[in-house]
Amino acid sequence: MSEIRTAALACRDAAAQLAMLDTDARNALLRSMAAALDTNSDVILAANVRDIDAAQARGTTGALLDRLRLDRARLAGMSAAVRDVADLPDPVGQVTRDDVRPNGLRVRKVRVPLGVVAMIYEARPNVTADAAALCIKAGNGVILRGGSEAIHSNTAIADALRAAIAAQGVDAHALTLVRDLRRESMLELLQLSDIVDLAIPRGGEGLIRFVSEHARVPVIKHYKGVCHLFVDASADPAVALALLVDGKTGRPAACNALETLLVHADVADDFVPRAVAALRERGVEVRGDACIASRAEGVVPIGEDDDAAEFLDLVIAARVVDSLDAALAHIRRYGSDHTEVIVTRDDASAQRFIASLRSAVVMVNASSRFSDGGELGLGAEIGISTTRLHAYGPMGLEALTVERFVVTGAGQVRTPV
Amino acid sequence: MSEIRTAALACRDAAAQLAMLDTDARNALLRSMAAALDTNSDVILAANVRDIDAAQARGTTGALLDRLRLDRARLAGMSAAVRDVADLPDPVGQVTRDDVRPNGLRVRKVRVPLGVVAMIYEARPNVTADAAALCIKAGNGVILRGGSEAIHSNTAIADALRAAIAAQGVDAHALTLVRDLRRESMLELLQLSDIVDLAIPRGGEGLIRFVSEHARVPVIKHYKGVCHLFVDASADPAVALALLVDGKTGRPAACNALETLLVHADVADDFVPRAVAALRERGVEVRGDACIASRAEGVVPIGEDDDAAEFLDLVIAARVVDSLDAALAHIRRYGSDHTEVIVTRDDASAQRFIASLRSAVVMVNASSRFSDGGELGLGAEIGISTTRLHAYGPMGLEALTVERFVVTGAGQVRTPV
Numbered sequence: 001m002s003e004i005r006t007a008a009l010a011c012r013d014a015a016a017q018l019a020m021l022d023t024d025a026r027n028a029l030l031r032s033m034a035a036a037l038d039t040n041s042d043v044i045l046a047a048n049v050r051d052i053d054a055a056q057a058r059g060t061t062g063a064l065l066d067r068l069r070l071d072r073a074r075l076a077g078m079s080a081a082v083r084d085v086a087d088l089p090d091p092v093g094q095v096t097r098d099d100v101r102p103n104g105l106r107v108r109k110v111r112v113p114l115g116v117v118a119m120i121y122e123a124r125p126n127v128t129a130d131a132a133a134l135c136i137k138a139g140n141g142v143i144l145r146g147g148s149e150a151i152h153s154n155t156a157i158a159d160a161l162r163a164a165i166a167a168q169g170v171d172a173h174a175l176t177l178v179r180d181l182r183r184e185s186m187l188e189l190l191q192l193s194d195i196v197d198l199a200i201p202r203g204g205e206g207l208i209r210f211v212s213e214h215a216r217v218p219v220i221k222h223y224k225g226v227c228h229l230f231v232d233a234s235a236d237p238a239v240a241l242a243l244l245v246d247g248k249t250g251r252p253a254a255c256n257a258l259e260t261l262l263v264h265a266d267v268a269d270d271f272v273p274r275a276v277a278a279l280r281e282r283g284v285e286v287r288g289d290a291c292i293a294s295r296a297e298g299v300v301p302i303g304e305d306d307d308a309a310e311f312l313d314l315v316i317a318a319r320v321v322d323s324l325d326a327a328l329a330h331i332r333r334y335g336s337d338h339t340e341v342i343v344t345r346d347d348a349s350a351q352r353f354i355a356s357l358r359s360a361v362v363m364v365n366a367s368s369r370f371s372d373g374g375e376l377g378l379g380a381e382i383g384i385s386t387t388r389l390h391a392y393g394p395m396g397l398e399a400l401t402v403e404r405f406v407v408t409g410a411g412q413v414r415t416p417v
Numbered sequence: 418m419s420e421i422r423t424a425a426l427a428c429r430d431a432a433a434q435l436a437m438l439d440t441d442a443r444n445a446l447l448r449s450m451a452a453a454l455d456t457n458s459d460v461i462l463a464a465n466v467r468d469i470d471a472a473q474a475r476g477t478t479g480a481l482l483d484r485l486r487l488d489r490a491r492l493a494g495m496s497a498a499v500r501d502v503a504d505l506p507d508p509v510g511q512v513t514r515d516d517v518r519p520n521g522l523r524v525r526k527v528r529v530p531l532g533v534v535a536m537i538y539e540a541r542p543n544v545t546a547d548a549a550a551l552c553i554k555a556g557n558g559v560i561l562r563g564g565s566e567a568i569h570s571n572t573a574i575a576d577a578l579r580a581a582i583a584a585q586g587v588d589a590h591a592l593t594l595v596r597d598l599r600r601e602s603m604l605e606l607l608q609l610s611d612i613v614d615l616a617i618p619r620g621g622e623g624l625i626r627f628v629s630e631h632a633r634v635p636v637i638k639h640y641k642g643v644c645h646l647f648v649d650a651s652a653d654p655a656v657a658l659a660l661l662v663d664g665k666t667g668r669p670a671a672c673n674a675l676e677t678l679l680v681h682a683d684v685a686d687d688f689v690p691r692a693v694a695a696l697r698e699r700g701v702e703v704r705g706d707a708c709i710a711s712r713a714e715g716v717v718p719i720g721e722d723d724d725a726a727e728f729l730d731l732v733i734a735a736r737v738v739d740s741l742d743a744a745l746a747h748i749r750r751y752g753s754d755h756t757e758v759i760v761t762r763d764d765a766s767a768q769r770f771i772a773s774l775r776s777a778v779v780m781v782n783a784s785s786r787f788s789d790g791g792e793l794g795l796g797a798e799i800g801i802s803t804t805r806l807h808a809y810g811p812m813g814l815e816a817l818t819v820e821r822f823v824v825t826g827a828g829q830v831r832t833p834v
Binding site: 016019020099101105107112114115193197198212213216218219236238239242243245246250251332350354355356358359360361362363364365366367369370371375376377387388389390391392393394402403404405406407408409410411412413414415417 | 532779807
């Protein structure tokens with residue numbers, strides 16, 4: 001048997017053990033994992049220095065290098081996040097339905113762990129601890145396959161977490177880090193449909209595409225966020241301006257950042273000059289159509305690919321549209337089903353916007369930046385699903401479980417003799 | 418563009434229209450679909466005769482021929498089933514969460530249609546109407562790809578349903594029947610990951626395997642049901658006998674029929690002879706281990722593959738086990754995660770059985786034959802999922818929807834300036 005299959009089977013066996021633990025035992029496990037991050041901080045930071053040195057030797061700089069870097073504060077944040085997950089309500093065992101059929105059968109639906117979750121990600125080493133905490137809290141085994149650029153950091157973090165798991169008397173295979181980072185090894189992992197219950201790819205478009213194309217295990221994609229802000233004819237301009245600035249500049253590299261501004265023609269004369277000025281003041285490049293360019297200074301002509309672009313940077317596409325319906329058509333054509341925002345004071349427009357779009361998150365008069373598990377009250381998130389199955393939008397602990405049927409009777413038969 | 422891609426895109430556009438209809442309009446659509454089955458009964462029955470003739474010419478007989486055959490009673494049953502789906506509660510628009518965050522944002526989770534569902538099935542022409550009704554009720558477009566043996570029946574049924582949809586002013590592409598039944602056409606359908614939100618294969622092991630191996634669209638498998646009945650040491654023998662007979666003989670060809678009997682050693686002397694006698698009396702072949710064979714007449718020695726077999730016939734595998742844990746180990750090794758039953762009067766045994774098994778449906782003192790959407794109160798079922806994601810076990814209307822986030826605010830931003 002191949003190494004990866006052997007490791008996955010061991011993870012599945014450990015997951016079966018995890019699934020039998022009660023809430024307190026799983027929470028204790030997470031707290032000891034958090035403590036292990038603290039006590040092993042020197043080892044983890046030393047490993048991170050090796051990753052950083054290697055990255056610099058390859059010429060990595062800027063945001064990418066920053067995402068890779070750990071320090072005492074970030075490590076403390078990582079262990080605090082694991083403790084926060086321990087404090088969240090336990091989804092496992094939740095009864096989502098409990099009723100009695102006319103024949104006396106009691107039918108319950110009860111949340112159980114998914115089984116084995118494979119997390120495939122890039123760069124940030126904190127995902128190693130975050131994903132492990134969420135999966136294990138929900139009673140799942142987790143197979144972590146991080147990027148080669150963070151291999152030393154990920155290994156040191158996983159080793160610390162595994163030691164903590166073993167110290168609690170639980171099979172440490174519940175957390176399995178893939179150390180063989182060859183593409184063939186990932187391919188093999190994605191074929192283990194009899195072992196892996198879910199694969200979650202998190203990273204660039206290339207990674208997501210590779211996983212989607214080669215997986216025989218179920219995949220929940222975390223695809224790009226081309227988020228739109230539509231300023232309706234009835235919009236409060238101050239609200240629209242605030243949401244635009246927050247959505248574009250709050251954290252431009254986030255998937256919930258705004259990428260496209262659509263302005264209703266009726267308010268374009270008033271709103272466009274103010275919007276462009278506010279954006280340019282904050283260093284944002286505005287790529288606009290002729291209706292935008294004719295109303296403001298310094299607008300760059302919009303390019304062919306800008307309507308569907310996820311800039312992840314201080315750049316925004318901007319267009320004037322003739323109606324709500326024109327905005328809806330634009331979003332349906334170019335959007336990525338992630339998050340869309342309408343600014344309006346007209347309830348009918350808001351309802352139409354909500355009903356006409358199939359995006360995972362639809363916002364009325366609120367910033368796209370709230371499209372996030374923590375902000376929406378999920379406590380923590382394993383990612384944001386753009387797959388329209390199982391979970392759609394920010395995914396928390398509940399999305400790492402599935403409901404199954406528990407039926408109790410007193411000897412009922414379906415075909416009485 | 419290929420024919421199948423063009424058809425799928427048209428189905429998606431029609432689905433967007435369907436998703437905008439309110440409950441009453443979708444129910445009216447279903448009632449007119451049911452009426453169309455009644456008024457077109459002569460055409461549908463004539464088409465069915467062509468399929469039956471062709472099947473007989475190929476030498477098809479028995480159960481397979483019977484599954485293909487329609488008559489007035491079965492057709493009336495088909496239209497009644499569509500009306501029953503119209504009468505079910507509408508899952509679309511259901512609010513599953515509604516709360517206000519500390520910053521005043523109102524966060525709701527609302528059920529919306531999945532989008533486009535591809536149903537891939539064999540033999541029974543009634544699936545054409547059943548699946549169409551369930552998908553359309555839940556606001557989805559449906560692409561139906563039935564078997565070649567039922568092509569005339571399926572075409573006549575789909576034509577009647579599509580005419581009824583068009584007569585209600587709705588785009589009939591919402592119901593698309595694939596008429597090109599070449600394997601390449603199915604392959605192409607399974608690759609349309611930008612259009613098809615879910616594929617549900619229903620049929621033999623070969624079909625399920627083909628779909629799972631080639632799909633790039635999300636798949637919910639309806640794999641085999643190797644259902645177990647475990648008779649615990651504390652079982653009421655009369656209950657055990659009734660559940661055994663119902664589970665094995667109620668409808669042997671159903672996926673929720675029993676395939677394996679496991680008897681606790683403490684009650685084997687009393688229970689095995691009675692069980693084997695009752696089964697043999699009803700024409701069931703019992704394939705038992707030495708402990709079964711030594712306690713009853715006419716037991717066939719159990720073969721190598723019988724433990725994992727889905728007989729779908731009047732055959733059962735039977736073994737004596739030394740303990741509940743031995744039964745659990747057997748089920749975990751040979752089961753298919755479909756439905757398992759324990760007969761017991763000991764609550765601790767029942768709880769251990771439930772907690773230790775990951776099957777979709779776990780029953781205590783009730784027949785495996787209740788593992789069915791109708792029996793469990795779902796109203797109707799599109800199938801029984803053995804995929805541990807999105808839905809697990811019998812799938813009703815709710816499983817044809819997904820929850821998404823609707824957030825309303827008053828201009829909240831995440832990073833106040």
